Amino acid sequence: MNISLELNGRPATWDVEPGEALLDALRRHGVLSVKRGCDTASCGTCTVLLDGVPVPSCAVPAPRADGRAVTTVEGLPDEAVRLGACLAAEGADQCGFCAPGLVVAVVAMSRELEDPDEAAINHYLAGNLCRCGGYVSQTRAIRRYLQEAR
Amino acid sequence: MAVKAYLRPKSAAEALALVEGDERAALIGGGAYLRLATRGYETAVDLCDAGLDQVRVEDGALRLGAMVTYRRLETDIVVRDCCGGLLGRCVENIVGVQVRNIVTVGGTVAGRYAFANLTTALLALGADVVLERGGRKPLEQFLADKAPARDVLVEVVVPTAARRCAWRDLTRVRTDFAVLNVAAVDLGGEVRVAVGARPGVARLARGAMQAAAAGDAHGAGEAAAAELDFGDDLRASADYRRRVCGTLVTRAVEEVLA
Numbered sequence: 001m002n003i004s005l006e007l008n009g010r011p012a013t014w015d016v017e018p019g020e021a022l023l024d025a026l027r028r029h030g031v032l033s034v035k036r037g038c039d040t041a042s043c044g045t046c047t048v049l050l051d052g053v054p055v056p057s058c059a060v061p062a063p064r065a066d067g068r069a070v071t072t073v074e075g076l077p078d079e080a081v082r083l084g085a086c087l088a089a090e091g092a093d094q095c096g097f098c099a100p101g102l103v104v105a106v107v108a109m110s111r112e113l114e115d116p117d118e119a120a121i122n123h124y125l126a127g128n129l130c131r132c133g134g135y136v137s138q139t140r141a142i143r144r145y146l147q148e149a150r
Numbered sequence: 151m152a153v154k155a156y157l158r159p160k161s162a163a164e165a166l167a168l169v170e171g172d173e174r175a176a177l178i179g180g181g182a183y184l185r186l187a188t189r190g191y192e193t194a195v196d197l198c199d200a201g202l203d204q205v206r207v208e209d210g211a212l213r214l215g216a217m218v219t220y221r222r223l224e225t226d227i228v229v230r231d232c233c234g235g236l237l238g239r240c241v242e243n244i245v246g247v248q249v250r251n252i253v254t255v256g257g258t259v260a261g262r263y264a265f266a267n268l269t270t271a272l273l274a275l276g277a278d279v280v281l282e283r284g285g286r287k288p289l290e291q292f293l294a295d296k297a298p299a300r301d302v303l304v305e306v307v308v309p310t311a312a313r314r315c316a317w318r319d320l321t322r323v324r325t326d327f328a329v330l331n332v333a334a335v336d337l338g339g340e341v342r343v344a345v346g347a348r349p350g351v352a353r354l355a356r357g358a359m360q361a362a363a364a365g366d367a368h369g370a371g372e373a374a375a376a377e378l379d380f381g382d383d384l385r386a387s388a389d390y391r392r393r394v395c396g397t398l399v400t401r402a403v404e405e406v407l408a
Contacts, residue, residue, distance in 0.1 A: 001155075001156060018153045018154060018155055018156035018194060019151040019152050019153040019156070019184075019190075019191075019194065021184070021185060039185060040185055040186065041182050041185065041245065041248070041249050041252075042245060042249075044246055044248055047248050053251050054247060054248045054251060055248050055251050055252050056182075056248045056249060056252070058185055059180075059181055059182045059183075059184065059185055059249070059252060060181060060252065061151075061156065061178065061181055061184060061194065061196065063156040063158070063194075063196070064158075064181070064196055064198055066158075105246075105247070105248065108247070109247075123242075123243075124247055125246070125247075126243070126245075126246045126247075126324070126325050127245050127246010127247055127248050127249055127325070128246065
């Protein structure tokens with residue numbers, strides 16, 4: 001079936017399987033920043049924005065994206081560069097696999113929460129797992145990013 | 151999930167017409183578990199365009215459309231102002247924001263999931279469900295229905311008369327499903343106590359409710375542990391759950407009676 005969506009600000013029409021997850025459709029169409037982690041909506045590495053709302057793309061049927069806007073880290077280049085610099089400066093990035101989903105989630109958080117403290121950051125990002133265990137340095141980097149973005 | 155057609159009906163009535171009498175059609179609420187579905191379906195009927203995402207207060211009740219997400223329960227000012235914020239509190243630590251942006255009230259209730267915190271809270275609050283075909287009925291009755299007809303859950307109606315609400319759950323890690331969950335609600339003259347994740351679906355603890363009405367929080371905990379059924383699963387044993395139940399019910403009832 002065909003779906004029409006806005007991908008990172010540009011219109012796209014894709015042929016998808018009716019039971020296909022948005023994650024699979026994205027990767028099949030070359031959007032490889034969206035990572036397949038747990039594939040059970042638990043790890044956050046496949047996070048995308050659907051009409052501006054962060055969702056696990058592995059648990060969103062691709063046909064549900066028809067007529068809607070999907071944003072991946074490719075659609076957030078300025079934020080990705082600035083947050084990426086903070087992650088690097090704080091030594092928070094190791095394998096990097098969780099980074100695209102984390103960037104998308106942090107951008108969503110920065111738009112949704114006003115001046116979040118560390119507890120609020122940790123609560124908002126509890127669904128973004130990092131198997132390298134970089135949470136403390138990640139939190140430092142995110143606070144730095146939010147301060148610089150102000 | 152293997153499906154041959156994916157439909158987004160514009161109303162609950164249209165959705166009902168698509169699934170009624172057709173075992174090969176699957177209703178999709180939030181869709182969080184689609185990835186885990188092992189059986190295939192002919193048709194997926196997604197409720198995302200059916201206009202069921204409304205939150206409103208009407209005639210002394212909070213009406214939550216079936217497609218209202220967990221995140222809305224946390225952030226919507228109308229929901230937060232009702233029932234001491236119990237509905238947001240009981241879901242706020244489930245997995246992460248992303249999942250709570252897709253998981254829905256209707257998907258949880260209609261799925262009769264045994265682990266669901268929300269179902270326990272709704273049961274304690276005395277909520278009703280409204281079905282497109284079956285009409286309005288108490289949640290307790292809906293959960294007990296052993297052979298439910300195929301229907302579309304339209305909304306959940308929550309009385310806002312609750313004076314005090316308490317929530318207690320125990321999880322192995324904060325974002326996991328609960329080993330046991332407890333909600334206690336003082337409706338003024340009646341204290342309702344529900345216990346879920348035993349690991350069976352949420353049930354009212356009527357002995358505990360009687361003890362609570364008499365002001366006996368400790369007795370309520372003992373009664374709940376004695377009257378409910380508990381089971382083993384990978385999170386905890388039946389015996390452990392029974393002991394936890396006594397403690398959590400006592401604490402929840404203490405809070406609403408304080």
